[in-house]
Amino acid sequence: MKRLIISVLTAFLCVMLVGCSTPVGTQNDRRFMVTALGFSGKDNITLTAELVTVNSESAESEPRTQVLTYTANSINEALNGILDSLSRPMLLEHCGVIVIDTALSAERFAKICDYCFKENRITLSVYMIAAENPKALLDGEPLYSSAVGYDIMGIIGQKSETEKMNFTNRYFEIESGREKGETAFSLPYFRRGEDGVRLVGTAVFENDKFTHMSEEPK
Amino acid sequence: MTAKPTYNKHLASLAAIFILGDAVIVLPTSNSGDYPLLGFFIGTLAAILLYFVSLPVTNRFIGKSILLILTGVYAFYNAGFSFIRCTDFADKILLPKTPGFLIAAVFIIAAVYLATRRQDVILKLSLISAVIAVMAILLFFMLSFKDFKAENIAVQSFPDFGGIIKSTKPFFLNISLPALLIPVYSRLFTEEKRICAPFAGLLSGLTLEAVCLLESLLLFGAPLAERIEFPLAAAVSTVTVGQLFTRMDGIVYCLFFILALIKTAVCMKLAFASLIKAKNC
Numbered sequence: 037m038k039r040l041i042i043s044v045l046t047a048f049l050c051v052m053l054v055g056c057s058t059p060v061g062t063q064n065d066r067r068f069m070v071t072a073l074g075f076s077g078k079d080n081i082t083l084t085a086e087l088v089t090v091n092s093e094s095a096e097s098e099p100r101t102q103v104l105t106y107t108a109n110s111i112n113e114a115l116n117g118i119l120d121s122l123s124r125p126m127l128l129e130h131c132g133v134i135v136i137d138t139a140l141s142a143e144r145f146a147k148i149c150d151y152c153f154k155e156n157r158i159t160l161s162v163y164m165i166a167a168e169n170p171k172a173l174l175d176g177e178p179l180y181s182s183a184v185g186y187d188i189m190g191i192i193g194q195k196s197e198t199e200k201m202n203f204t205n206r207y208f209e210i211e212s213g214r215e216k217g218e219t220a221f222s223l224p225y226f227r228r229g230e231d232g233v234r235l236v237g238t239a240v241f242e243n244d245k246f247t248h249m250s251e252e253p254k
Numbered sequence: 255m256t257a258k259p260t261y262n263k264h265l266a267s268l269a270a271i272f273i274l275g276d277a278v279i280v281l282p283t284s285n286s287g288d289y290p291l292l293g294f295f296i297g298t299l300a301a302i303l304l305y306f307v308s309l310p311v312t313n314r315f316i317g318k319s320i321l322l323i324l325t326g327v328y329a330f331y332n333a334g335f336s337f338i339r340c341t342d343f344a345d346k347i348l349l350p351k352t353p354g355f356l357i358a359a360v361f362i363i364a365a366v367y368l369a370t371r372r373q374d375v376i377l378k379l380s381l382i383s384a385v386i387a388v389m390a391i392l393l394f395f396m397l398s399f400k401d402f403k404a405e406n407i408a409v410q411s412f413p414d415f416g417g418i419i420k421s422t423k424p425f426f427l428n429i430s431l432p433a434l435l436i437p438v439y440s441r442l443f444t445e446e447k448r449i450c451a452p453f454a455g456l457l458s459g460l461t462l463e464a465v466c467l468l469e470s471l472l473l474f475g476a477p478l479a480e481r482i483e484f485p486l487a488a489a490v491s492t493v494t495v496g497q498l499f500t501r502m503d504g505i506v507y508c509l510f511f512i513l514a515l516i517k518t519a520v521c522m523k524l525a526f527a528s529l530i531k532a533k534n535c
Contacts, residue, residue: 042363
């Protein structure tokens with residue numbers, strides 16, 4: 037009897053915890069995976085999110101990519117603004133790239149770093165890159181994968197492997213340096229051309245502010 | 255005739271898990287100061303020292319009610335602390351939208367169930383869990399190796415006395431003091447004066463804790479590792495194998511749960527047993 041009670045209780049809790057209580061078929065199974073986030077703006081923050089819509093109900097349907105932008109006073113407000121236009125929550129867990137506008141102020145950059153630190157859904161190993169216009173960079177057709185964010189990740193991985201370029205642009209690497217009091221860091225600089233996104237140089241930041249471009253990779 | 259099992263390996267595994275327990279979830283804590291590695295080293299020496307001090311004390315005073323009451327109270331405190339840390343982790347990282355009472359209920363039911371089982375059930379579970387813990391900790395350490403930066407653990411200045419005390423305190427409270435309970439547990443439940451197996455477990459636990467601590471510090475550096483609430487989980491979340499295997503922190507979530515669960519159950523069992531024995535003294 038005791039075993040039976042424990043088994044029933046365990047089964048009940050398992051069902052509750054995995055969220056199986058949602059009736060099957062009453063909602064579509066679309067999921068909005070964020071692949072890249074872009075930050076820009078001077079007075080207000082403009083958040084650009086690249087989303088891949090995956091429908092696990094129909095295996096034949098291709099993942100659909102869309103780019104949404106919202107301007108607000110804070111990052112959370114901007115994120116909520118984007119969320120309001122979607123039918124289901126966004127999944128930030130698979131965000132691979134954070135695009136920093138080179139025109140951002142040092143205070144704004146520090147706030148973005150704080151946000152990434154506090155938001156547990158964003159992995160600490162997310163790549164940080166710089167661009168002149170995050171929206172223009174992300175808003176285009178992906179060439180090599182299902183999303184521009186993943187294209188960028190692929191390019192960084194490829195350059196590290198084939199050309200032995202030593203990027204230290206993951207969020208935890210940047211934040212670790214900032215915590216230790218290092219004042220300068222560099223981010224790969226991307227631009228959108230006719231043939232998709234490409235790495236065009238290295239953006240050097242001092243005291244959280246973009247200062248100049250460094251070497252031009254071939 | 256079958257020989258009576260000695261359970262030496264099991265007891266060593268239990269001691270190792272007892273040291274890892276909830277400490278592996280939170281160390282280095284936010285108050286670990288500027289020299290967490292030095293603090294850990296001193297904490298390790300203190301743990302070994304306390305173990306050898308408590309051995310003769312336990313063997314001599316195991317029948318005295320004062321030792322049993324102190325053991326019971328401290329074991330209860332440890333059980334509560336382990337429970338709070340694991341549920342706090344689950345509430346913040348694993349299941350942020352699930353009501354807290356539900357998370358607590360799952361953990362308490364599982365811990366009470368385990369604590370009420372026979373002694374060999376806990377010992378066997380400990381052995382299995384210890385093997386998994388060793389494999390997972392070493393695997394993630396090796397996978398993170400490429401991102402380690404030696405300068406993250408370089409000592410820039412010689413620490414003053416206050417700095418050493420500050421850095422040692424969290425390790426002393428979370429690793430050294432719990433080592434006091436190992437000889438009592440071994441004596442109460444195996445009813446033999448064992449020295450080697452629990453000591454081997456203690457050393458293994460300390461070594462595994464050192465690997466976890468090194469992983470966090472080599473990846474993030476002390477200042478950032480201290481800011482992160484759950485450093486090992488964060489360190490493992492940075493591990494990617496190709497583009498396919500990302501966010502593998504889920505594996506350590508399971509590890510955290512089982513380690514904290516075993517520690518809580520063992521502490522509960524020890525607390526009840528010592529308080530009951532104290533009552534009968």
